Amino acid sequence: MDNVQPASIAAAPPSSLKSVQERFADTIAGYLFLLPFVVVYFLFRIYPLFRGLYISLHEWELVGTHREYVGLENYRSLLWNNLQWDIPYQLILRVAGLALTAVVLWWLVRRDRIGRIAAVVLFVSAVAIFAGILGLHPQDGAARWGDELFREAAKNTLYFVVLSTPSIVIVGLLLAVALNRPWPIMGLFRTIFFSSYIFSVSVVTLIWVMVLSPRQGILAHFLEIFGAEPIAWLTDKDLAMPAIVITTLWWTVGFNMILFLAGLQDIPSEVYEAAKLDGAGPLVNFFRVTLPLLKRTTVAVVVLQVMFSFQIFGQVYLMTRGGPAGSTRVLVLEIYQTGFRDWMLGYASAMSMILFLFMLGTSIVQIWLTQEEEA
Amino acid sequence: MLAQVIPGSLRRRFGTWSLLGLLTVVSIVWIAPIVWVIAMSLKPNSVLQVSTRGLIPDPFTLENYKDILNVSDVPRWFANSMVVSASTTILTLVLASLAGYAFARIPFKGKKLMYIFVLSGMMVPEQAVFIPLHTMFSAWEMHNTYQALVLPRLAFPLGVFLMAQFFQAIPQDIEEASKLDGANRLIVYARIMMPLSIPALTTLGLFTFVLTWNDYLWPLVSATRTDMYTLTVGLGSLQGTFAQTEGLGFLMASAVTASAPILIVFIVFQRYIIQGVRMGGRF
């Protein structure tokens, strides 16, 4: 089972003995088995993606009948409104940056630190960045460019991803390592830490809005014992996002813990016994044995966690509504409000498309980076 | 690994006890909010208006739960969530196992391409397509129906992936014994493969159930009649600022009522979770 790879799906089982007729029957059977899923999948996942692209090329109101084709206008408003591109703009810096990248890449290839294809890909992206994107700048006299709200929402989302991903992954890993012992009591701990994952987002936010409340909250009651001032977590612009991260950690870390536990249980105990004979302590064990062997699991957990984090909506919508002062307004909330409060479905769809591309890019880079390292 | 358990030395024993102590403290902190919420749900609203202190419900009342069962929308929302989650789970299991079986066991032309096509869907998050989905269901005039809440959830490529992984791992010779045509395939799938895959199905089913039960964005925009709300949306709707100043006990009791059944399900099935993740989820 350990050798099961996605790729092995494509390898046909020994079928040399089969006749043409049998193979034809197999093909029919295969597609018949796939049919129900593929129909649903196409209709509710693939088609909507293209329909979203189509809507994003329109001025398309949620209610009423206003639908007007506007081409890339929505994307222009979002991204490059009031921007212009010049060759001479910051030319020295741009050329220097490109040259430096080229030198570094060449050095890395010479030293066999990265592959040729990777170097070419990186160089092409460097050209795109230095020659293309960095040549963009606000038009003369224009104080604003693109959609500031959208950029702010993207920034807030990234901030959430950066805060939540490492903390949730690391806490999940630590819990899994601590609980990976065959003692009966560990089953109880596992149940406790996993149980918060099964609550609805609205139950979780209800609990945490109460816990964090500076007047009624259990945390404030606890701090009071030590004479400390209660903290207004959700109405403080610096603490609101961390509070949402804490809530999310409590809610979802159990899922990561389970994935790590599953990974840990596939590590044969002989490995640890061998390490023990070498006189390795628990810390050495963790860094030298456990972590390297958990690499595949860790990659999967990180990729999944990043995907989940980009999609954050419920916690913010129910706990802060994007406030205070817009400090927790994240992309999905912005999309929801643009679509359902302001009725601008076309514009909101354009934002969804950018979110989708952003997530796609991030996961491709992550997977590519880890494979690069393995290779 | 058993070696770690046996206290070989004093140092090791100390390590064990401090680990246990640490875990105990952390887990107490972990469940303290839940205990507190349960305690509040058992107190009268008038007491909670003055103070929300204390993990012990004193004075004690069941009034909040009586209100929920007798007059609130919570039972209706619970029933909606149950219908939606159960049908989503069952249909997902059927669709995913059929497709997973095809990918794992049937050699057919274009399989690799189809597999890539299906897996690429994992990259398309629900949040990226909820607006086009909304316009589709609007055009079909199907909002505020169970179908609208279930159908988009069925396009779940991860389920196909997990089932394919699982079927791959079952030894080939079980079905090689008999020559297979299309009809026989269905029989093999139903009679042999299905019973063998109960653990995998349970795991996939559990996760599908939990994910559907907790789904928020889609039911929020699709269900606009309060009697079609799912529990997640319904409980969210009770949390508007104006509701919060009154009926705190009621609010807490509704959260407990909403979570208790699924918590029981989880405790009954929990051993399948790690098992199943190990079996199918070696990513």
Add this chain to the structure above:
Amino acid sequence: MKKPNWKAFLVFTLLVAMAASALPALSTAQAQEGTTITFYRFFGGCSDEYAGVTDLAQATGECGIIQVLTNNFNAENEFGITVETQNIDWFTYYDQLSSTFAGGNPPDIAVLHRLSLFDYASRDLVMALDEGFEQFGIDVNDFTPNALDAASYDGTVYAMPWDVHALLWHVNVDLMAEAGLVDDNGEPILPTSRAELEEHAQLVKETTGKRYFSMAGVDDPMVVRFFETIVWQQGSDVFDEEGTQAMFDTDAGREALDLLLWIYENNHAAKDADYSVSEQDFLAGEAAVMINGTWVVDSYNAQAANPDTPLMSYVVRDFPTLYDVPATWSDSHMWVMPVQPDPDPAKQEAALQFLKFLYDNNLQWARTGHMPIRTSVLASAEYEALPHRSEYVETASIARAVPPAPNQRGNMDVIAEELQASWLTGKDAESVLADIDYRVNELLGGRRR
């Protein structure tokens, strides 16, 4: 593997059975004779608390009164009409209402704010009601000028106004007395200028250690209402008359923001208070003045009568004139009848019957503290006899509202967010006001650029 998992099977069956048993019981309840119309509103859910109650005297608060009015109509109307309430929470109400229009299944009657009528009426999403009102005996001429204005778009009446609600000062007289801010008759002394306001606030802080104001500062548009009131009191405005241009970045706007900043930076109102916390503070006797709307008069009056509540002597005042022109922020709740994809005359008639019933009972709604929309009710002895009503008679004549314009609800969110940024994040006043103008103008244009 062969052994079936009976335990799992049992639990599953049990859960499905529970779900199934709950469903038919709920769906059969609606099968009734006559016409059923859907009634889409916020105001909170209390069908449980008032289940079966039809006696209007028993109802208190917005939720109670509208629920009992509905119960009463359902029980006693002679046409066999059933009004089916869909109570939607305040925060998602408009999103969900929009969604019902998009899905081709709008309700028969929905509540709207004056602020939002433009979006619906300008797209012909709600029915013109002049003829229907005439036919069913709803007298448009009895609407107060303010209410008629609120319900009209382009000279046509599109809604039945239900109230005019405005910003008031809710005063804790005990705290004011403690600070020496009462006259010989024990009436609270309110400021007549910004200088006096600053003096009073300082005085309350020094003598009582409590805050002068309690006001929802986060997650709520209360500060927007306060801001607009202060701008209007200076004889200026926040929109041009046609509602096509935002003009927050003016001298009056800077003064209003400066006053808010002064209040928050000197801790005369709690920075972190949301709506519910601001209410708790006032009821707990932690603030001398609560800035809130007409909608809470009835419930604060009841709270003050309760010996357990620290707030004991509660009075209401018109928003004092701190600058040259008396003004206070206002809005209106009103009922509209959405245009249906498949119009059903029977339902339209039933909806108008219900609106007529509500029109006849406008006084009941005014019990909450809102001002009635009928001139005859406003002048009636019954209305005057309601508690505290004599304390804010001026409000009806000084009430102002923002002009009809696109996306006013989104605008309100934008303005609130920007204003809060000035004391929560230290964003400088100049860019706050410039950003409000920029962002609101984008939304007024219908699309962000």
